[in-house]
Amino acid sequence: MHSWVDGQPADTLSLKDRGLAYGDGLFETIAVKAGQPLLLERHLARLAEGCLRLAITADHSLIRSELLAYAAALGEGVLKLILTRGDSQRGYAADPAAQARRILQGSPPATYPTAHAEQGIRLFPCATRLSEQPLLAGLKHLNRLEQVLARSEWRDAEHAEGLMCDAGGRLIEGVFSNLFLVAEGRLLTPDLSRCGVAGVMRAEIVFQAKSLGIPVEIADIGLDQLRQADEVFVCNSVYGIWPVRACADLSWSVGPLTRKLQGISRALLDV
Amino acid sequence: MHSWVDGQPADTLSLKDRGLAYGDGLFETIAVKAGQPLLLERHLARLAEGCLRLAITADHSLIRSELLAYAAALGEGVLKLILTRGDSQRGYAADPAAQARRILQGSPPATYPTAHAEQGIRLFPCATRLSEQPLLAGLKHLNRLEQVLARSEWRDAEHAEGLMCDAGGRLIEGVFSNLFLVAEGRLLTPDLSRCGVAGVMRAEIVFQAKSLGIPVEIADIGLDQLRQADEVFVCNSVYGIWPVRACADLSWSVGPLTRKLQGISRALLDV
Numbered sequence: 001m002h003s004w005v006d007g008q009p010a011d012t013l014s015l016k017d018r019g020l021a022y023g024d025g026l027f028e029t030i031a032v033k034a035g036q037p038l039l040l041e042r043h044l045a046r047l048a049e050g051c052l053r054l055a056i057t058a059d060h061s062l063i064r065s066e067l068l069a070y071a072a073a074l075g076e077g078v079l080k081l082i083l084t085r086g087d088s089q090r091g092y093a094a095d096p097a098a099q100a101r102r103i104l105q106g107s108p109p110a111t112y113p114t115a116h117a118e119q120g121i122r123l124f125p126c127a128t129r130l131s132e133q134p135l136l137a138g139l140k141h142l143n144r145l146e147q148v149l150a151r152s153e154w155r156d157a158e159h160a161e162g163l164m165c166d167a168g169g170r171l172i173e174g175v176f177s178n179l180f181l182v183a184e185g186r187l188l189t190p191d192l193s194r195c196g197v198a199g200v201m202r203a204e205i206v207f208q209a210k211s212l213g214i215p216v217e218i219a220d221i222g223l224d225q226l227r228q229a230d231e232v233f234v235c236n237s238v239y240g241i242w243p244v245r246a247c248a249d250l251s252w253s254v255g256p257l258t259r260k261l262q263g264i265s266r267a268l269l270d271v
Numbered sequence: 272m273h274s275w276v277d278g279q280p281a282d283t284l285s286l287k288d289r290g291l292a293y294g295d296g297l298f299e300t301i302a303v304k305a306g307q308p309l310l311l312e313r314h315l316a317r318l319a320e321g322c323l324r325l326a327i328t329a330d331h332s333l334i335r336s337e338l339l340a341y342a343a344a345l346g347e348g349v350l351k352l353i354l355t356r357g358d359s360q361r362g363y364a365a366d367p368a369a370q371a372r373r374i375l376q377g378s379p380p381a382t383y384p385t386a387h388a389e390q391g392i393r394l395f396p397c398a399t400r401l402s403e404q405p406l407l408a409g410l411k412h413l414n415r416l417e418q419v420l421a422r423s424e425w426r427d428a429e430h431a432e433g434l435m436c437d438a439g440g441r442l443i444e445g446v447f448s449n450l451f452l453v454a455e456g457r458l459l460t461p462d463l464s465r466c467g468v469a470g471v472m473r474a475e476i477v478f479q480a481k482s483l484g485i486p487v488e489i490a491d492i493g494l495d496q497l498r499q500a501d502e503v504f505v506c507n508s509v510y511g512i513w514p515v516r517a518c519a520d521l522s523w524s525v526g527p528l529t530r531k532l533q534g535i536s537r538a539l540l541d542v
Contacts, residue, residue: 003286012283013291015274015376020284020353022415023294029361054416055423078361082291085419090300090349090378092415092422092446105286107361131402132438135420143414144293144363145325148356149406151363152326167403175363 001074004104007066017101019084022092023142025100026050028200030067030079031238031269032106037071037079038269039237040064042200047083050139051100056085058100066102074106078238082142110238112160117262120243120254121160123234126150126175129167130195138198150175161234163247166195171221174234177242178202179221182231182257186215201235201265208264214257231255233262240265272345275375278337288372290355293363294413296371297321299471301338301350302509302540303377308342308350309540310508311335313471318354321410322371327356329371337373345377349509353413381509383431388533391514391525392431394505397421397446400438401466409469421446432505434518437466442492445505448513449473450492453502453528457486472506472536479535485528502526504533511536 002009018024028047031038044064051058063081071079082103085094128150136143150162161174172190173179178199181188187209192198209216226232232244232252241262243254273280289295299318302309315335322329334352342350353374356365399421407414421433432445443461444450449470452459458480463469480487497503503515503523512533514525 005286011286013286013288015276015282015284015374017284017291018419020288020291020355020374021298021413022419023413024416024419027292054420080361084291090351090381092418094419094423096423096426103286103291110361128406129404131404133400133402133417135399136416141416142292142294143416145295145407145412145414146404147363148289148293148295148365149325152365152367155367 001106003106004066004070004102006102013103014087016087016089017084018086018088018094019082019101019142021088023144024094025082025084025142026054026056027080027082027140027142029238030071030081032071032074032077032079033270035072035075037067039200039204040067042203043237046140046198046200047081050141051083053135053139054141055096056083056100057098058083058102063102066104070104070106077109078107080105080107084142112239116160116242117240120245121234122158123174123244123247124154124159124162125248126153126162126164128153128164130164130172132166132194134194137195138192140197147175160242169223171223171226172196177234177236180205180233180235181221181225181229182255183225183229186217187257188217188219188221188225190221191218199235200237201240204268205235205241205261205265209261226250231258233258235265240269272377274377275337275341275373277373284374285358287358287360288355289357289359289365290353290372290413292359294415295365296353296355296413297325297327298354298411298413299352300509301342301352303342303345303348303350304541306343306346308338310471310475311338313474314508317411317469317471318352321412322354324406324410325412326367327354327371328367328369329354329373334373337375341375341377348380349378351376351378355413383510387431387513388511391516392505393429394445394515394518395425395430395433396519397424397433397435399424399435401435401443403437403465405465408466409463411468418446431513440494442494442497443467448505448507451476451504451506452492452496452500453526454496454500457488458528459488459490459492459496461492462489470506471508472511475539476506476512476532476536479532497521502529504529506536511540
């Protein structure tokens with residue numbers, strides 16, 4: 001299916017776009033089933049927060065209607081929305097009145113081995129550390145060189161994801177996932193106020209767990225806590241939940257809370 | 272003048288380009304006079320180092336010949352080279368065999384008020400801090416949201432540049448310039464091993480100063496040293512050197528070493 005730029009079919013972009021020049025924009029990767037963009041409200045909420053924090057002016061009702069129309073045309077697959085600050089001349093200064101450019105791209109459904117979800121995965125311990133930048137932390141912005149570097153650290157099929165820490169050695173996230181631990185019946189996920197992407201599925205899992213009366217803690221998490229965790233899993237809004245069975249010399253069993261939340265995430269992603 | 276993409280005239284770029292998706296690439300902004308790209312060897316050296324550190328495969332002799340041909344056609348102005356890791360499908364993983372995409376863009380000569388170079392400028396003290404990422408420090412890569420945020424902090428014409436510090440309060444650079452201090456006859460410029468862009472004009476000034484027997488120190492620099500500096504200036508490879516006469520409540524006179532190096536930078540940029 002053709003991509004759309006500002007609502008029109010297109011395969012190319014202006015060379016003056018600030019998304020290219022500076023990574024000056026945001027993106028969302030959205031699962032589409034039966035013509036519906038899944039977890040749409042959470043994606044739109046994160047995008048709106050990103051626009052607010054980066055002072056990007058966008059027509060959010062137009063974004064919503066375009067996402068719905070594009071998903072309807074795509075049917076099944078993955079929809080990627082890139083929102084940039086549009087064109088500009090040379091220099092970092094942006095026109096404060098500029099309207100964001102909307103880019104929609106469709107791809108076929110993600111095809112991960114079913115074993116990832118069923119038997120669990122092995123995490124590659126990435127040496128690439130995430131830098132601390134509270135002004136950008138949590139946002140799914142277009143400055144993603146750290147993820148590119150981390151993802152280049154392994155090529156084997158044995159590792160389905162990588163584990164990224166910050167410079168202080170705190171566990172933060174996967175390269176394209178968020179991280180959860182289960183310890184003493186509580187659900188733990190790293191605080192993302194200094195770095196990391198606050199994933200839509202992460203937010204949904206925190207919400208669902210709380211609804212089930214499961215204590216949830218968002219905090220700094222160190223390697224010791226990973227070592228002592230009863231269960232470990234990663235998540236994102238496309239594949240749902242993958243149990244983690246190993247990382248370097250550590251290993252875990254796939255536990256009951258992981259399976260329970262995985263069931264919920266499956267229901268959310270299989271409309 | 273038309274832009275070139277991989278040697279062909281073009282105004283648009285593939286939507287699958289990783290420069291757009293992740294800021295996965297590098298750039299150089301090069302002054303062009305009389306059909307010549309200025310400080311070309313230093314620009315090419317930084318670009319090559321960036322390719323090495325990001326594992327971007329590029330044909331550097333082709334880049335050189337295209338830069339020369341484009342500059343000859345541009346005549347006078349500013350040439351921007353963007354080098355991206357090319358297209359890819361969804362996901363951070365890159366094809367290690369991918370060849371970099373070359374984008375050349377031309378713009379008219381930069382038109383800054385002559386007072387900037389003559390009377391000196393006022394620096395805006397930016398609240399946006401640079402994050403520490405040794406893997407990217409020094410490179411002119413496409414992840415530039417921190418600069419976009421910093422540049423958005425002021426809009427008045429009174430401030431020609433901004434001063435950026437790291438999270439620890441060390442002085443690092445301007446938003447689009449490097450920073451130098453003069454103290455007790457020595458030239459000081461911030462160490463850029465944790466963050467910052469290692470500018471081509473900065474490298475040239477360090478080289479020229481050493482050739483003149485002026486002691487040069489590359490080190491961590493704090494606010495106290497700025498306060499006590501005899502002279503302060505910023506530089507880049509397009510405008511050369513601007514003396515700094517003020518930043519917040521601090522002020523300096525335009526001093527003799529600044530003028531001497533400014534003369535050298537002018538000679539380098541006025542072929």
